Amino acid sequence: MSACVQDAPLPHRPAARPPVRPGWTGEPLRLAALLAPAAAVFAAFFLLPLVRLILIGAGGTAGWSAYLTTLADSGHLDSLISTLALSAGVTLVTLAVSTVAGLFLVRNRFPGHALLVALLTFPLAFPGVVIGFMVIMLAGRQGLIGTITQALGAGKLVFAYSMAGLFLGYVYFSIPRVILTVMAAAEKLDPRLEEAARSLGASSWRVVADVILPALKPALISAGALCFATSMGAFGTAFTLATRINVLPMTIYTEFTLQANIAAAAALSVLLGLITWAALAVARSVAGTSVAAAG
Amino acid sequence: MPDSVMQNSFHLDAVPIRLERCGKTFAGGARALEPLDLTIRGGETIVFLGPSGCGKTTTLRIIAGLESPDPDGRVLFGEEDVTALPIERRNVGMVFQSYALFPNMTVAENVAYGLKVRKIARADRGRRVEEMLDLMHLGEFAGRRIDQLSGGQRQRVALARALVVRPRVLLLDEPLTALDAKLRDSLRLEIDRLLRGLGITAVYVTHDQGEAMALGDRIVVMAKGRVAQVGTPREIYYQPADGFVADFIGTMNRLGGLSRGGTLSIGSATLPWSGPEGAVELLVRPEDLALAGEADGHLGGTVAAAVFLGDRTRLVVEPADGPALTVDAAGRSELGRGDRVWLRVDPARVLAVP
Ligand SMILES: Nc1ncnc2c1ncn2[C@@H]1O[C@H](COP(=O)(O)OP(=O)(O)O)[C@@H](O)[C@H]1O
Ligand SMILES: [Mg+2]
Numbered sequence: 042m043s044a045c046v047q048d049a050p051l052p053h054r055p056a057a058r059p060p061v062r063p064g065w066t067g068e069p070l071r072l073a074a075l076l077a078p079a080a081a082v083f084a085a086f087f088l089l090p091l092v093r094l095i096l097i098g099a100g101g102t103a104g105w106s107a108y109l110t111t112l113a114d115s116g117h118l119d120s121l122i123s124t125l126a127l128s129a130g131v132t133l134v135t136l137a138v139s140t141v142a143g144l145f146l147v148r149n150r151f152p153g154h155a156l157l158v159a160l161l162t163f164p165l166a167f168p169g170v171v172i173g174f175m176v177i178m179l180a181g182r183q184g185l186i187g188t189i190t191q192a193l194g195a196g197k198l199v200f201a202y203s204m205a206g207l208f209l210g211y212v213y214f215s216i217p218r219v220i221l222t223v224m225a226a227a228e229k230l231d232p233r234l235e236e237a238a239r240s241l242g243a244s245s246w247r248v249v250a251d252v253i254l255p256a257l258k259p260a261l262i263s264a265g266a267l268c269f270a271t272s273m274g275a276f277g278t279a280f281t282l283a284t285r286i287n288v289l290p291m292t293i294y295t296e297f298t299l300q301a302n303i304a305a306a307a308a309l310s311v312l313l314g315l316i317t318w319a320a321l322a323v324a325r326s327v328a329g330t331s332v333a334a335a336g
Numbered sequence: 337m338p339d340s341v342m343q344n345s346f347h348l349d350a351v352p353i354r355l356e357r358c359g360k361t362f363a364g365g366a367r368a369l370e371p372l373d374l375t376i377r378g379g380e381t382i383v384f385l386g387p388s389g390c391g392k393t394t395t396l397r398i399i400a401g402l403e404s405p406d407p408d409g410r411v412l413f414g415e416e417d418v419t420a421l422p423i424e425r426r427n428v429g430m431v432f433q434s435y436a437l438f439p440n441m442t443v444a445e446n447v448a449y450g451l452k453v454r455k456i457a458r459a460d461r462g463r464r465v466e467e468m469l470d471l472m473h474l475g476e477f478a479g480r481r482i483d484q485l486s487g488g489q490r491q492r493v494a495l496a497r498a499l500v501v502r503p504r505v506l507l508l509d510e511p512l513t514a515l516d517a518k519l520r521d522s523l524r525l526e527i528d529r530l531l532r533g534l535g536i537t538a539v540y541v542t543h544d545q546g547e548a549m550a551l552g553d554r555i556v557v558m559a560k561g562r563v564a565q566v567g568t569p570r571e572i573y574y575q576p577a578d579g580f581v582a583d584f585i586g587t588m589n590r591l592g593g594l595s596r597g598g599t600l601s602i603g604s605a606t607l608p609w610s611g612p613e614g615a616v617e618l619l620v621r622p623e624d625l626a627l628a629g630e631a632d633g634h635l636g637g638t639v640a641a642a643v644f645l646g647d648r649t650r651l652v653v654e655p656a657d658g659p660a661l662t663v664d665a666a667g668r669s670e671l672g673r674g675d676r677v678w679l680r681v682d683p684a685r686v687l688a689v690p
Contacts, residue, residue, distance in 0.1 A: 233436035236402055237494075239423045240430040241450035241501060251449070255440040 091314075094307050101304025110309040117292060121312070123204065124289040128272035132206060132265050134156070135215040140261065142216075143223030158224075162217040169214070170279020175281060176210040178203045202283040210278045215271065219264040226260035227253075266324030270317045289313050340468070348536040350379030351414045351504045353399060358409035360394050368394045369561045371409065378414075381531050381538045383552035385545060392541040392560040393509055400507050401426045401538055411503055426505075429498030433510040435490040437482045443493050444469065444478040452503035468500040488519040506531070506538040512547060514524055524550060532586065545585050549573070557581050573621075581688055582619045589661045591618040591635075591681070593688070602681055603655065605634035611688040622650070622662045624685040627669075630634070633678025637661065642672050 078215075099105040112118050146158060166173065180186045180201040190198040200206050230253065238248050276290040289309060297306035352375065359371035369391040376382045384392040397403040399411060402422035410419045418426050430436075437446050443658065444465055469475050472492045477485060491511055498506060511527070512520040530549055531538050542548055548555050554670040557564040557572060557580075565577040576582035578619040592600045593616050600609035602618070630636070637653040640660060649665045663679060665671055 145494065231434065231436065233432045233434055234438065236400075236423070237430060237436040237497075238438070238453075239447070240400065240428055241404075241497070242424050242427070242453040243449075244424060247453060252438065254436075 084102055095311055098304060098308035098311050100307075101302075103304070107304055108306045108312070111305050111312070114305075117305070117309060118288075120287045120289050120292040121192070121309075121316075123287050124273060124313075127204060127208060127211070127288060128269050131211040131215060131272045132269045134208075134212050135219050135268050136261055136265050139216050139223050139264070140233070140257065144218045144227050146220070147227040154186050161220055164214050165217045167214070169210075169275055169279075170281050172210045172214050173278040173281025175213070176206045176278070180206055180209065202286075204286065206282050207286055207288065210282070211272050211275065214275075214278070215268045219268055222260050222264040223257065226257050230256050233294035262324050262327055266321050269320050273313060273317045273320075346504055348499075348534050349504060350377075350535050351537050351580075351619070352376060352378040352504060353537060353539070354410075354412040355399070355405075356410040356412070358395070358398050358405040360391070360398060360403060360410065361406055367561060369398075371383060371406070372563060374556065374563070374566070376531075376537060376600050377553075378537055379535045380553045381540060381551055383540045383542060383548040383555045384550075385542060385555050385584075386558035388543055390558040392543075392558055395558075396507050396509055396539055396541050398504070399430050400428050400430060402604060409427075422667040427503050429501070429503035429506040430645040431491070431494050431498050431506070431508040431511045433513045435482075435487075435494050435514075437490055437493055437497070439482050441482070442478070443474060443480050443482070446493055447496045447500050448483070449497065454462070454501065464478070464500055468496045472496045486519075487515050488523050488649060490502070491515065491523060491676045492526070495527070499530075499534070501534075508538065508540045510542055511540075513542070513544070520547075527551065549585075555689065557584060559584075576619070576687070579617075579619070581686070587622050587662050589620045589622065589685075590659055592616075592658050593618045595688075600683060603635035607634070607681070607683045609683055611686075616688040618681075619687065620681060622664045624682055625663045625679045626662060626682070627663065627671075628666055628680040632680060634681050635661075635678065635679045637671055637677060639671055639677060640668075640673045651677070653679065 099107055101107050103110050112121065142161070146154070146161075155306055167175075180199060182197075182199055182201075184199065184201060187197040187199050190196060200209075234252050235248050239254050243251060254281070274290060276294065279286045279288050279291050280294070290313070293306050293309045293313070296302040296309065345350060354376070355372055355374045357371040357373060358369065359367070360369035361367050372395065384395055386392055394403060398405050398409070400412075401418065401421055405411065405419065410417060412418065413426070422429075422521065438449065441449065448461055448465045449462060449466055456464070466475070466478075469478055472495060474492055474496060477489060477493075482490065482493070491514075493514060494511075494569075508527075512524055515523060531551070540548075540551055549572075552569055554566060554568055556566050556574050557577075559580050563579045565572060565581045567575070572585055576585065576588075582588040591602060595613050596610060597613075597617055598609060600607045600611070600616075602640050626635075635655055637655040639651050640654045642651040642665075644667070646667055648667050649669045649671065651665055651671060652664045653661045653663055655661060661679065663677075671677065
């Protein structure tokens with residue numbers, strides 16, 4: 042079977058062309074020439090600033106050991122831990138909500154279906170600042186939730202200006218992307234697989250556990266990694282809610298603008314980048330598919 | 337293969353199936369199946385045969401419990417009314433055209449799945465999976481991933497997975513359609529021996545009349561959501577109920593004839609006849625048209641094409657008027673394009689459609 046695939050000439054390559062010898066002639070040279078502009082852009086806009094950032098991180102009074110001492114600062118370490126916990130929590134909740142909602146939306150057609158999908162994906166268009174406004178309108182001092190709880194005599198519930206508010210905002214912001222990914226993957230599920238499992242006696246829950254989730258796993262891992270990376274690096278929402286929220290991007294901002302502690306800010310930035318990159322790399326190797334880093 | 341089935345103690349109950357007024361109207365009002373009454377005997381292999389879109393799969397899915405029949409319909413397994421039972425509680429084995437094997441499990445895990453769902457103890461499970469893999473000649477593939485198997489091997493795994501739980505009924509929806517011709521023949525033989533050896537009631541859906549003839553104890557020919565005919569392969573082939581069945585199964589020639597007062601005129605010949613009177617359309621199989629000499633032939637024509645098939649030469653003969661006829665001559669026949677031939681019709685083997 043695979044033999045026919047191998048034997049078939051590749052469509053984009055003329056079969057009659059003589060093989061190209063390895064070495065710095067012909068094909069490789071041409072490839073290098075084609076890659077040069079991309080390499081230049083990569084160096085100018087990515088590599089050089091990154092190297093500069095790494096050097097700045099080591100440029101303070103503490104030198105290279107700044108990368109360790111930054112974390113010895115309990116404020117910084119707390120900030121890192123709470124950012125990790127927040128991002129992990131946001132990722133898990135987002136995956137759970139989006140998987141259920143995405144599967145439901147793919148499996149059930151009803152009047153208003155298209156409108157609902159459009160509404161659910163609406164937050165994609167908002168910057169973090171707007172998400173922050175919305176959280177305040179919902180759970181702020183004049184917010185909807187507070188008004189309701191007050192009317193019910195339970196006192197005014199306000200949680201917009203804390204980690205809980207940020208959590209809500211991030212989940213709200215992350216759900217659209219993950220739902221879209223889940224829906225795309227769920228459309229491709231082979232209904233025969235589920236029918237086969239059911240014919241063998243599997244209940245709905247077993248079908249979900251044994252057939253649907255394994256099939257969605259690559260999509261969930263890649264969407265989850267993106268969600269995690271985005272939550273690690275997001276800034277606008279936290280900035281809108283309160284400057285006291287202790288997440289890493291806020292800490293970096295404070296060190297940089299208020300304390301003028303540029304070396305610490307750079308060291309934390311590199312650290313944030315490394316952790317996020319590692320999360321994506323792990324997801325990529327587990328999922329076996331390529332996962333692009335968030336923009 | 338037959339030996340291994342016989343030696344094996346593996347023999348399944350032969351549960352009869354009864355469909356009563358099983359029709360199907362899909363949401364949106366499309367009528368996929370006219371109300372259908374059918375009894376499938378215990379242990380019988382019944383084949384649903386018909387062109388694409390005629391409602392075969394819908395009928396199979398109603399039996400499986402994947403679709404429910406329109407309100408009035410009932411499905412019975414033996415004496416038990418299973419109409420309201422979903423598929424997971426009907427204990428049916430299913431085999432699909434696309435194999436539908438679980439890609440995240442090995443061959444052995446796929447086969448074990450139904451036993452695991454039934455909470456069969458691990459040791460017992462292992463033994464039964466091994467027994468089943470041996471029966472299907474899959475022992476050496478137990479640890480393989482599904483994407484490391486050929487199509488034929490995949491379908492054998494699917495059969496093993498469906499049978500290991502000892503289903504009451506085995507349902508197969510075009511199981512050979514995705515395979516290439518050679519594999520299809522060998523797996524068809526294997527399925528045939530398996531079904532006979534196990535004694536299970538089996539419903540087999542196909543659009544391929546060769547498969548239907550080879551596998552079915554009885555064939556249900558379907559057309560546009562209706563049953564056109566139910567019968568053994570011989571009945572379907574030699575006594576087709578109507579022109580549709582006749583054309584769908586094998587090759588059928590059509591001849592115009594005129595019958596009057598116990599005689600039938602075909603071409604220049606007049607034959608004794610006991611069928612309907614008047615202008616009739618006659619259906620006759622290629623093998624029932626014989627080549628003859630000018631003196632004893634009934635119908636003259638010119639050979640338009642001759643295809644050598646080894647054991648026979650298939651001729652397309654154009655008579656003076658009427659549609660071309662397909663006739664089988666001996667393999668060694670030297671007849672070719674443009675030759676003039678005479679054909680004899682045996683009136684006993686001719687079917688008349690008024
Ligand atoms: N889920 C469905 N919804 C609407 N129409 C359907 C559905 N499934 C099948 N049909 C229609 O019912 C008819 C019979 O289909 P099917 O039983 O699959 O035919 P076959 O298996 O003989 O090719 C077809 O016209 C098909 O389009
Ligand atoms: Mg079908």
